Amino acid sequence: MRKLKKSAVWLAVIAVCAALILWSMQLYLTQTGLHRANERGLHYGPSEEILLARTGERGHGIVVSKCGDEGLSVTETMRRFGLLYHLDDGGITGYLPCGAPAAVFYNSSCDLLFGIVFGGDAASVRLYYSTDGSAPADPPLFYDVVPDGNGFFFVEDAALGLGLVPDHAQDRYFYWYPYAEAFASDGTLLFTSRDAR
Amino acid sequence: MRFKEWDDYIDCLLRQVKFRPDHDDIRAEYEEHLEDLYGELVSCGVPEDEAAKDAVRSMGDPVEAGKLLNSVHNAFLGWLERLLRWAMALLIVLSVIPLLSVALAGGESLIGMAGGYRDTQEHGALVYSVPVGESVALDNHTISFDEVRLYEDGVFELRYRDRLHLFDRAVKWSYDLGFSEVRDGNGNTAKGGSGSGGGSFLSRHQQYFEGFSPDIRKLVIERRGSEYAYKGRDFRIEIDLSGAKEAAGL
CATH class of the missing domain: 2.60.40 (Immunoglobulin-like)
Known part of the structure; x- marks a missing residue:
């Protein structure tokens, strides 16, 4: 029982540490989660529908969604630690007016x-x-x-x-x-x- | 103090306990028990050799005791607890650097904000100052409009602060109010330059604009969402400037 209680405490500490790391490094669990958070950070959207989410070579990825009647919303993502996502450095990100x-x-x-x-x-x-x-x-x-x-x-x-x-x-x-x-x-x-x- | 009988007893007992990482703790605990019993027997006048053997005998069957201990020191729970402890230690170490960088950014913001707005002589003497005291929430930002100032050369200054919501999960981009969003009461748009200070989480902005009559009675700060940008995020603040000159004794 002592070990079970200890395990529960360690698990709680792990959850808190993981949340702190995600928060402080702006890491997201999913590509689409990052895309939505990015739209909110740039004060537009939420776009209506995710059209495409892909991860390419070296962890670079892209999420595309339809935004309004004449535009697409794009977020370039970067995979971190194998399973988390971060905004890609130097990527094209935001609303693409298509016209x-x-x-x-x-x-x-x-x-x-x-x-x-x-x-x-x-x-x-x-x-x-x-x-x-x-x-x-x-x-x-x-x-x-x-x-x-x-x-x-x-x-x-x-x-x-x-x-x-x-x-x-x-x-x-x-x-x-x-x-x-x-x-x-x-x-x-x-x-x-x-x-x- | 060690006796061969004690080591034999404890070794036999430990052979029943499958979770090896706990062996050292169990050994230490049993040695302590045996020493206590031995001490009591010797103090009652039992010869030392006899006392060592009697102490072991009074501990019971080592196989039975070992089986009981094995059920308490469950191998699965033992490894789970160890694994979680290592994972926790790793995460604590990994979280130090990002948390430190956030703390530094927060510290920089606080230091930057502590100085307050920077007064300028560039536009001549201050004609009047009108406190605003209005705030708008914009996704993960709260923009607080503090003050409108008019200077001798006809330049207006709008002072506002931007507070980034610390725990909002939106991606943290900075915010700057555009000049097209500032109008006089007649709908004329401002033009000018701006400055800002502070840091990532808290910043203060001083926006200077010209082209308005010094006698304007109203200043309008308005952001209207377009088809996509700022959609559903409209705000409008009207600042009454009538009476400001009179209050300043002009």
Whole structure:
């Protein structure tokens, strides 16, 4: 009984210490928990629906949710101590105003291409890389994407040595594609941002 | 004091107790019992050799006693208690550095706040000062508006404090009131610069703005949520400045 009582006391002390560590180091038990806490810290949201939560190489991760009618909420996360999450240093975090009709992003940490089309479900996207935003470089990259039925889509393992953004191939980066086109499953063009050049 | 009979007895008893980490404690306890009995017997006139043997005999069957002890010194509970004790020690050590950094940040905040707002001569003499005393809660922040000041060159100063809620689980970002949120009674927006002091948990801000008439009767601090940012977090504070000049004897 003495050992049982001692065990209970140690367990209580462990719980208090663990809570203090989580609190003082701003660590979270889940990626989505961190995402919600981050939205609150930045005074927006809560966003309506978590669309995607991924952890990529070296513990870098990303959570994407839909926020409002024209935006996405993104938190880049970093895994700590194997099972906890912290805000990633230098990551893109916060509200991404997408604007109608669509936006496409690439996150190198998780090798993830994702985006949203307002008013349609994309089955494939065509991307044009631009070094300075003035003109897209050819040839374009073509991807079949996974749509969620509400306009959001993503592609995992997107780069796979194709060099989606060649200039930054060695860095961690978050890239917004200024020139992109999305197509429905029947091949109909849902949107093109090439006209906006 | 040790006798071979005692060691044999205790060794036999300990063979029944599976949780080995407790063996030393049990041995010490039994040796103490045996010594007490031995002492009593010797003091009653029993020869020392006899007393050592009698003490062992009076302790009973070592196998039975050992089995009883084994049930008390449960191996599972024993290891559980040890494991938890080690885990606790590790966590205590691990929590020292982050807690120290929080304590330092808290200390820095308190030291920074202790000095109060910094008075400035940059804008000439103080024309008037109006206490505000209003607070708004914004997620994990409480913003307390303390004072509005007007200086000789027509520059207004808004003094406010930001207190970060210590135990709120929201990610800790700093807060700065934007200039677009400060208007005069006619809807004109402020422009200017600001300064702040303090630390991560407590900070004080002094926002200077110009472009307002020195005769304005009202100052409005308003934050309206947009489609996403600050949505549902609107606040509006109206500060009555009428009578401030008169109160200052102007």
